[in-house]
Amino acid sequence: HLLLNIKYLHLSYLLQVCSSFATGPRQYDGTFYEFRTYYLKPSNMNAFMENLKKNIHLRTAYSELVGFWSVEFGGRMNKVFHIWKYDNFAHRAEVRKALANCKEWQEQSIIPNLARIDKQETEITYLIPWSKLEKPPKEGVYELAVFQMKPGGPALWGDAFERAINAHVNLGYTKVVGVFHTEYGELNRVHVLWWNESADSRAAGRHKSHEDPRVVAAVRESVNYLVSQQNMLLIPASFSPLK
Numbered sequence: 001h002l003l004l005n006i007k008y009l010h011l012s013y014l015l016q017v018c019s020s021f022a023t024g025p026r027q028y029d030g031t032f033y034e035f036r037t038y039y040l041k042p043s044n045m046n047a048f049m050e051n052l053k054k055n056i057h058l059r060t061a062y063s064e065l066v067g068f069w070s071v072e073f074g075g076r077m078n079k080v081f082h083i084w085k086y087d088n089f090a091h092r093a094e095v096r097k098a099l100a101n102c103k104e105w106q107e108q109s110i111i112p113n114l115a116r117i118d119k120q121e122t123e124i125t126y127l128i129p130w131s132k133l134e135k136p137p138k139e140g141v142y143e144l145a146v147f148q149m150k151p152g153g154p155a156l157w158g159d160a161f162e163r164a165i166n167a168h169v170n171l172g173y174t175k176v177v178g179v180f181h182t183e184y185g186e187l188n189r190v191h192v193l194w195w196n197e198s199a200d201s202r203a204a205g206r207h208k209s210h211e212d213p214r215v216v217a218a219v220r221e222s223v224n225y226l227v228s229q230q231n232m233l234l235i236p237a238s239f240s241p242l243k
Contacts, residue, residue: 030088033066033180035123035191040078044116045070048080049237055109056239058102063095066133067242069142072199074232081144081234083193123185128154130162131179136195139243142177142234143194143202148227151188154181157225160218165192167218173205177242188227195242199233 040048049070056065066083086092099105127133149157161179169176177193196202209215236243 029126031126032086032088032183033125033127033178034084034086034092035125035180035185036082036084037121038080038082038117039076039119039121040080040116041118042078045078048113048116051109051113052237053239055105058105058109059099062098062102063091065241067142068237068240069234070237072141072233072235074230080237081232123189124183125180125185125191126183128158128162128179128181128190130158131176133178134176136175136177136242138197139236140195140197141199141202142236142242143196143231144234145192145194145229145231147190147192147229148186149188149190150225150227152225153188157222160222160225161190164215164218164222167212167215168205168209171205171209171212171215173201173208 038048052068056068059065064085066085068082069080071077071079071081086095147161149161154161165176165179168174173196175195177195180191180193182189182191194202196205
């Protein structure tokens with residue numbers, strides 16, 4: 001019995017040591033979000049959006065569209081960003097196969113719109129364990145802030161990052177729609193999707209936050225884990241579920 005107890009204690013110790021090296025809570029939920037960015041030829045932006053407005057129902061019959069936006073500020077112009085939700089990777093594979101066999105979708109949207117696209121990018125992301133997808137209170141504008149973090153995962157930077165996010169939210173000028181981390185794409189990247197009533201209300205709120213000691217302290221802590229950051233101001237399309 002003594003030998004068994006020693007072995008049990010040794011095993012428990014090893015499990016504790018191994019868990020201390022984990023990069024964060026396990027991803028038990030298979031649900032993930034695909035981020036797609038399309039760079040369009042300038043002369044084709046309007047035609048692309050009009051085509052989708054007429055035909056997006058053919059695409060959303062197969063999987064959930066979270067939101068669809070055009071990029072107003074930040075980086076290259078004539079760019080659209082959209083988020084799709086999937087239950088798991090098998091679900092996505094089934095959807096892609098079905099779409100390839102959907103004659104209406106291929107002929108009415110894919111074929112004409114492919115000629116209008118200059119470049120495509122995709123990332124697979126999960127919601128950070130402490131985040132959930134929230135619906136904004138009303139229509140507005142969105143900001144996608146992208147943070148390149150030091151390697152180590154949410155176990156390293158998660159608590160400090162959450163405090164920085166909450167410090168901004170507690171000022172009341174903005175809402176968090178979701179906080180995501182990349183599974184496929186540029187690793188150690190965190191995406192924060194913010195909602196604001198307008199670009200001007202965001203600007204006023206940001207000025208206020210720069211003078212708030214709680215925000216300043218939380219941000220100073222979180223930047224210890226930050227490598228770089230960038231952002232985009234997003235305008236929702238007329239057919240976007242998130243307005």
